Amino acid sequence: MFEYLKRLYHKLGSPKYFYDISGRMLPWLVALSVLLLIPGLIYGLGFAPPEKYQGNSYRVIYIHVPAASIAMSGYMLMAVAGVVVLVWRMKMAEMVAKSVAPIGASFAFICLVTGSIWGKPTWGTWWVWDARLTSMLILLFLYLGVMALNAAIENAQSAARATAVLSIVGAVNLPIIKYSVEWWNTLHQPASIKMTSSAIDPEMLFTLLACIAGFYCLFAVMVILSTRCEVLLREQRSNWVKKLVGAC
Amino acid sequence: MATALLQTVKLFCERDDRVLIRDLDFALQPGEVVQIEGPNGSGKTTLLRILCGLSDDFSGNILWQGAARRRVDSEFRRDTLYFGHLTGVKFSLSARENLRWILQLKGIPPHAPGLDDRIDQALSNVGLYSYEDVPVYSLSAGQKRRVALARLFVEPADLWVLDEPFTAIDRKGVTQLEGLIQAHAGRGGSVLITTHHALDLPTIRKLQLGLGRGTWQIQ
Amino acid sequence: MADPIVSQPLRAVEVPSMWSGMMAIMKRDLKIAFRQRSDMVNPLFFFVMVIALFPLGIGPEPSTLQKIGPGVIWIAALLSTLLSVDSLFRQDFDDGSLELALLSPQPLFVLAFGKVIAHWLVTAIPLILVAPILSVMLYMDRDTVWVTLYSLLLGTPVLSMISAIGAALTVGLRKGGVLVAVIALPLYIPVLIFGTSAVEAAAMTLPYAGQLAYLAAFLVLALTFAPFAIGAALRISVTSQ
Numbered sequence: 001m002f003e004y005l006k007r008l009y010h011k012l013g014s015p016k017y018f019y020d021i022s023g024r025m026l027p028w029l030v031a032l033s034v035l036l037l038i039p040g041l042i043y044g045l046g047f048a049p050p051e052k053y054q055g056n057s058y059r060v061i062y063i064h065v066p067a068a069s070i071a072m073s074g075y076m077l078m079a080v081a082g083v084v085v086l087v088w089r090m091k092m093a094e095m096v097a098k099s100v101a102p103i104g105a106s107f108a109f110i111c112l113v114t115g116s117i118w119g120k121p122t123w124g125t126w127w128v129w130d131a132r133l134t135s136m137l138i139l140l141f142l143y144l145g146v147m148a149l150n151a152a153i154e155n156a157q158s159a160a161r162a163t164a165v166l167s168i169v170g171a172v173n174l175p176i177i178k179y180s181v182e183w184w185n186t187l188h189q190p191a192s193i194k195m196t197s198s199a200i201d202p203e204m205l206f207t208l209l210a211c212i213a214g215f216y217c218l219f220a221v222m223v224i225l226s227t228r229c230e231v232l233l234r235e236q237r238s239n240w241v242k243k244l245v246g247a248c
Numbered sequence: 249m250a251t252a253l254l255q256t257v258k259l260f261c262e263r264d265d266r267v268l269i270r271d272l273d274f275a276l277q278p279g280e281v282v283q284i285e286g287p288n289g290s291g292k293t294t295l296l297r298i299l300c301g302l303s304d305d306f307s308g309n310i311l312w313q314g315a316a317r318r319r320v321d322s323e324f325r326r327d328t329l330y331f332g333h334l335t336g337v338k339f340s341l342s343a344r345e346n347l348r349w350i351l352q353l354k355g356i357p358p359h360a361p362g363l364d365d366r367i368d369q370a371l372s373n374v375g376l377y378s379y380e381d382v383p384v385y386s387l388s389a390g391q392k393r394r395v396a397l398a399r400l401f402v403e404p405a406d407l408w409v410l411d412e413p414f415t416a417i418d419r420k421g422v423t424q425l426e427g428l429i430q431a432h433a434g435r436g437g438s439v440l441i442t443t444h445h446a447l448d449l450p451t452i453r454k455l456q457l458g459l460g461r462g463t464w465q466i467q
Numbered sequence: 468m469a470d471p472i473v474s475q476p477l478r479a480v481e482v483p484s485m486w487s488g489m490m491a492i493m494k495r496d497l498k499i500a501f502r503q504r505s506d507m508v509n510p511l512f513f514f515v516m517v518i519a520l521f522p523l524g525i526g527p528e529p530s531t532l533q534k535i536g537p538g539v540i541w542i543a544a545l546l547s548t549l550l551s552v553d554s555l556f557r558q559d560f561d562d563g564s565l566e567l568a569l570l571s572p573q574p575l576f577v578l579a580f581g582k583v584i585a586h587w588l589v590t591a592i593p594l595i596l597v598a599p600i601l602s603v604m605l606y607m608d609r610d611t612v613w614v615t616l617y618s619l620l621l622g623t624p625v626l627s628m629i630s631a632i633g634a635a636l637t638v639g640l641r642k643g644g645v646l647v648a649v650i651a652l653p654l655y656i657p658v659l660i661f662g663t664s665a666v667e668a669a670a671m672t673l674p675y676a677g678q679l680a681y682l683a684a685f686l687v688l689a690l691t692f693a694p695f696a697i698g699a700a701l702r703i704s705v706t707s708q
Contacts, residue, residue: 336563
């Protein structure tokens with residue numbers, strides 16, 4: 001098992017292998033995300049039972065929660081890729097980390113927008129300095145910092161390494177930031193308003209799970225597509241890319 | 249054959265999609281002076297930076313006294329002196345303070361016996377007698393350069409990596425530096441040097457770069 | 468040429484002690500800082516001026532100023548750290564002494580650590596010393612002033628460490644300044660939260676030891692891990708020229 005994983009890891013380190021295997025995986029991932037998202041979202045936004053206290057406004061949860069989860073895991077993915085970049089000098093990890101940043105940032109942004117859309121009927125204002133929204137805002141800032149650094153360095157490899165250091169530092173800080181913000185929030189406003197009510201209908205739960213899984217597949221599709229572009233750009237002088245482009 | 253001081257095995261380096269050095273196999277023996285030649289942009293400085301550990305943008309192996317360099321990194325750095333385009337001289341410190349600091353960085357205890365005498369001697373050797381305590385910013389460009397060159401008189405090292413050491417140095421200084429290099433080689437030290445100046449040394453090997461597509465030649 | 472002193476070369480110690488390396492770079496940087504005093508004084512002026520702007524912008528009512536005082540002092544401290552840190556490694560990068568540091572047998576993180584400590588001593592200590600006066604001008608009482616002092620003492624080294632990471636990552640770039648801010652500001656947030664909250668708690672005569680303990684914990688974390696990040700970042704910046 002371990003040997004197999006090790007071999008897979010080495011194979012995935014080769015851009016050509018990644019390009020081939022991701023090309024074969026893509027249709028399946030696209031199909032999976034369509035199959036999960038379209039019914040999930042239609043049911044969630046249209047037919048799932050309304051929530052006891054919030055009525056229909058809670059339905060934004062089917063986008064908000066997956067976006068929040070993906071924004072978080074995206075950052076973690078970037079940090080893990082960063083470790084691989086710094087320790088094993090793997091080129092593929094550089095490209096993955098670079099692709100994840102803007103996609104993760106978009107999900108953080110979506111989470112903030114849907115959060116404020118949800119906030120209007122629930123709290124009566126577009127923005128509340130709620131602990132989770134604030135942490136998400138800071139996560140977006142962290143993403144923006146990583147992207148700004150990556151854009152500022154011309155050499156792709158050194159950009160990837162510098163970004164790797166920053167995203168690892170950010171990932172180490174993320175739990176501390178989250179904890180601090182929660183602490184700050186309880187200090188400044190009593191925790192009377194909670195975003196999710198404690199008892200969740202099983203029907204809602206399954207719909208939500210389907211949406212989360214679907215958005216994760218969509219995230220994977222986006223990361224893979226963007227990484228494939230990066231592979232072609234970075235490997236443009238290699239023979240297999242020349243052949244591939246020539247064949248088109 | 250004795251173990252080479254520094255050896256490269258299939259060293260390969262490209263920069264911005266241009267191959268600078270392809271499969272360089274090269275050994276530097278103790279007591280040897282090697283001049284790296286080539287037109288501007290042929291990768292001389294890049295090669296020196298790779299060889300002294302300032303750049304890891306390469307593939308292939310570098311051996312230090314027969315062992316992989318990354319395994320003996322600390323010894324390698326202790327026994328190597330790098331003199332680059334940027335000299336590392338601090339303008340608001342005096343020449344003496346600069347040298348003291350550079351030697352301390354190299355692991356020489358600040359209270360080593362006779363350290364101050366050696367530093368003063370080195371500074372007077374490069375013609376900075378009576379300038380020891382003047383802040384470096386008030387020296388001329390050539391004198392600033394000489395502060396850094398004084399390192400060659402005091403800093404203990406087996407390998408000297410000199411990147412264009414003659415910049416802004418007058419003719420007398422050049423002759424002196426040539427003598428210094430020769431003396432270092434005579435003591436069993438090795439020198440890697442790039443310069444556009446024709447070196448007046450009896451024994452010197454030349455590594456020619458920039459012959460197209462990363463090819464090279466040793467004379 | 469063949470001088471008797473020179474012909475016997477100096478010997479470097481086999482394993483250089485990290486402590487002496489750190490002290491050496493610290494002393495050098497302190498010496499340089501005292502010779503170029505503007506680098507030292509400007510962040511202080513900035514700190515004082517920013518704090519003086521708040522009453523002018525918001526109005527001089529004691530109750531308002533008392534309320535915003537802790538936040539104002541902390542944010543000013545944070546911005547002044549940010550401003551001063553850009554020059555932390557830039558000079559060394561430009562004159563090549565960073566290359567020498569990279570090639571020295573000393574590990575880079577030790578040297579980076581020494582540099583950051585020296586930087587903190589010359590930029591943050593004056594600021595901490597002036598902060599009590601400014602706190603009084605923002606109508607804080609005596610106990611609160613003391614807590615401001617403690618919180619700054621514990622929190623500013625963390626800020627220095629964090630911003631040093633940003634500075635090390637951007638030192639090779641021509642446009643450093645704003646980028647360092649974008650990188651470092653989000654990472655400042657925990658220190659800001661607990662620093663202000665300690666001062667606020669003291670102003671309301673509530674216990675504040677917990678917040679200070681958190682700041683101390685952040686300080687320990689930063690001192691333990693940040694030097695490695697700074698060292699790695701410097702290596703990347705120097706080797707990728």
